[in-house]
Amino acid sequence: MDISLIIKVAGVGILVSVATQILSKSGRDEQSMLVTLAGIVVVLLLLVEEIALLFDRICAVFGF
Numbered sequence: 001m002d003i004s005l006i007i008k009v010a011g012v013g014i015l016v017s018v019a020t021q022i023l024s025k026s027g028r029d030e031q032s033m034l035v036t037l038a039g040i041v042v043v044l045l046l047l048v049e050e051i052a053l054l055f056d057r058i059c060a061v062f063g064f
Contacts (some may be wrong), residue, residue: 005050009043 016039023032 005046008046012039012042012046013041 016035019035020032022030023035
């Protein structure tokens with residue numbers, strides 16, 4: 001596992017939390033929820049290749 005992936009996920013998390021706080025304080029709760037949801041989707045897209053690799057290794061270990 002590469003450290004750059006962890007840094008990318010942390011960066012997205014920090015940006016999303018700042019944007020959510022700013023939108024919440026200004027009374028735009030709907031937009032803050034959408035920003036949070038978009039952040040989750042971006043992180044999942046970053047992790048999808050690693051998850052696929054994990055499943056391939058599990059299948060190789062158990063012989064599926």
